[in-house]
Amino acid sequence: MSTLLEDETLQFVRELIRIESVNTGVAATIGDGETRAARFVQERLAEVGIVSELVEPRPGRGSLVARIAGSDPGAGALLVHAHLDVVPVEESDWTHPPFGADIEDGILYGRGAVDMKNYAGTILAVARHFAREGIVPRRDLVFAFLADEESGGVWGAGWLVERRPELFAGVTEALSEVGGFSVPLVADPADQRRAYLVATSEKGVAWSTLTARGHAAHGSRPTDDNAVVRLARAVSAVGSHRFPVVRTPALQRFLDVFGEARGLAFTDESLADDLASLGFMASLVGATTRNTATPTVLSAGEKTNIIPAEASARLDIRILPGQDEQLRQGLRDLAGDDIDIREGRWWSATEAPLDAPIIGVLQDAITAHDPEGIVVPYLLPASTDNKHFAKLGIHGYGFVPLRVPGDFDVFAQFHAADERVPVDALHFSARVTERILRTA
Structure with a gap:
């Protein structure tokens, strides 16, 4: 009852x-x-x-x-x-x-x-x-x-x-x-041990706009500085780029716990395959391994027969702790010097101690109601x-x-x-x- x-x-x-x-x-x-x-x-x-x-x-x-x-x-x-x-x-x-x-x-x-x-x-x-x-x-x-x-x-x-x-x-x-x-701690469905994830860190979130500028012209007379073409190249470069893996403390703690429980190494070479074996957790944890910059909105001309003087793309950016400047420079390198980058909202990542006494409080509360449950830090993407x-x-x-x-x-x-x-x-x-x- x-x-x-x-x-x-x-x-x-x-x-x-x-x-x-x-x-x-x-x-x-x-x-x-x-x-x-x-x-x-x-x-x-x-x-x-x-x-x-x-x-x-x-x-x-x-x-x-x-x-x-x-x-x-x-x-x-x-x-x-x-x-x-x-x-x-x-x-x-x-x-x-x-x-x-x-x-x-x-x-x-x-x-x-x-x-x-x-x-x-x-x-x-x-x-x-x-x-x-x-x-x-x-x-x-x-x-x-x-x-x-x-x-x-x-x-x-x-x-x-x-x-x-x-x-x-x-x-x-x-x-x-x-x-x-809760998520399954081990892969065996018969083993009911659960991990309870605690977000000790959160990715930062930022919005930026890429802008290419040229000069307007009639569509029948192609130009060397077509803003749409130059923007498309920059968007393709940003959208297809995979930033390097960064093993933040929260990510590493997660990998250590699940690696021991499931017999996974999570080495640099095996990381992608080992994450994939986690089932529905794979996309959640995989998104925490690196910075991301995703083109989401494109804006350019309004008439098919006019080459616009300006074209822009908005980016959704997710930043790992301490990676703000590395990400800014990475975007600049990818976009190229002829693309203007304007920052909108920019909230840096948060990071809280992994071993603070409150983690013990969370574990004690879980243990009282799920004796085999274990609280595991992770980084929220x-x-x-x-x-x-x-x-x-x-x-x-x-x-x-x-x-x-x-x-x-x-x-x-x-x-x-x-x-x-x-x-x-x-x-x-x-x-x-x-x-x-x-x-x-």
Whole structure:
């Protein structure tokens, strides 16, 4: 029989999914879903006497912050954060209503089921549990329910860090996405030992634009400085280039643990094949081995018979820790001196200690509920709101505990149609998260 903590976790996750807080990235089409979700959380906290502050830098773009005092005032506070916005859906691709929060065969379906209203509902339920039971955590806990993560956090975490840093006074570490989900430790399906990944590092994310310039001319008279041709060469060079493998500390720790468990060497020569043997983990870990720069948007002329004076391409760039300048120089070398490179947003990678005491806390919590489970650091190939909190000196860790079947790829649920999570995984998440926040 489930506990009240587990029941409320499931209830709140479902109710949050039903609030359509879609973040399109376009102000005119976003609506007030984020603020409605934040007010829902605020009301549930107020029911048990927890005071919170709603911050709304723009109408509808609300975030909520609450603090629970701990028993050790000398310990650094722990930030626990979840974003309330979700990415858009193409409803025709779904077999269940994306905002219906339907449960079928023990599986909860809905946008935000893992990204990341599951954690928002979980930490809300844990906060209420502490208040009801009179539980005082060891450290101050700062709960943040944030807007705009899916578009870079400009109106959520980024805004709060720049304008309201006092809300995070004393915070030294943070817990949030993307990690905590279980993956098979060994290849044998009969061996149920699980690894629970913790993101101790995140790739940085940047957007840059390549621009080639020439002079406009009639299409019947080819020019030597055709901007489209020169841009195409640069885009081809960037898009086809594979940057060298960099064995960051987080990547190496992952390889060491899985190498020992599976009898894999992960040498420079065997790395690609050994990663491929990891099944659905291969693409996740493979993306953390090197910097990437991916052309995504091309812009040039509008008429077929006119050679345009300018052509441009936008790049999505993912940067390993400490690799900013190497990547900048690599792009310059690939694009060539006749291509202008203009940087847009540029957020550097984050990197937190691999052996901090909080890793032991995570392991103890997992052991209490999965005795053979092992917490394994890894490098997240994407980025989260931890990039903003890093500006305040806060070390961010991605750990949303979910025990799932060996063939269930949690990371594949992010931004996917029929996003889903097993209900018993949410119950597990509630139990483990409660222990983490009580003992951290």
